[in-house]
Amino acid sequence: MNRTAIIVDKKLPLGQQANVIAILSAAMSTITSDMIDSEEIIDLNGNNHAGIKNNVVVLKANATALLTLTEGIQEIEDIDCVVFSKEGQQYSDRFSEYKQYISNNELKSLGVVGVAVYGESEKVKSATKKFSLLR
Known part of the structure; x- marks a missing residue:
């Protein structure tokens, strides 16, 4: 699982937290085929429902912990990770400029404001266990 x-x-x-969560959710669903099912789920009233296939938890951390998590997560096999930065917040509706800026800078200088981690449940729990639930 x-x-x-x-x-x-x-x-x-x-x-801004809600915005970062939405962006990271969408980004993660594009790089993993197992998070969201593409099959439509329609209720009896004709409403389309989200096809979420796995648990999703939203947590909070300080900026230093986000950077540390992002740097360390690359060492864990079979874990996907997506990052969103302060710079992403600044380049609204200017994707080509954003892409160029990100491509020309190191993670430390970008100001991580959110991270999405996806993979085997126990590995993800282990990597994120020190963070608190967002309330």
Whole structure:
């Protein structure tokens, strides 16, 4: 069984946290085929429902812990990771500039504000166990 953990900077305002969570969820669903099912689930009223296949937990951390997690997660096999930065927040509607800026800078200088981690449930739990639930 797999799991997704989304960890956001606890100092961001609530609206920005929600935005980061949405962006990371969408990004993660594009790089893993197992998170969301593409088959439509329609209720009796004709409403389309999300085809979430695995657990998703949303956690909070400080910026230093987000950076440390991101740097360490690359060493764990079979774990996918997506990062969102302060720079991503600044380049709204300017994707080509954002892409170029990210490509030309190291992670430390980008100001990580959120990380999504996906993989085998126990590995994800182990990597994220020190973080608190976002409330």
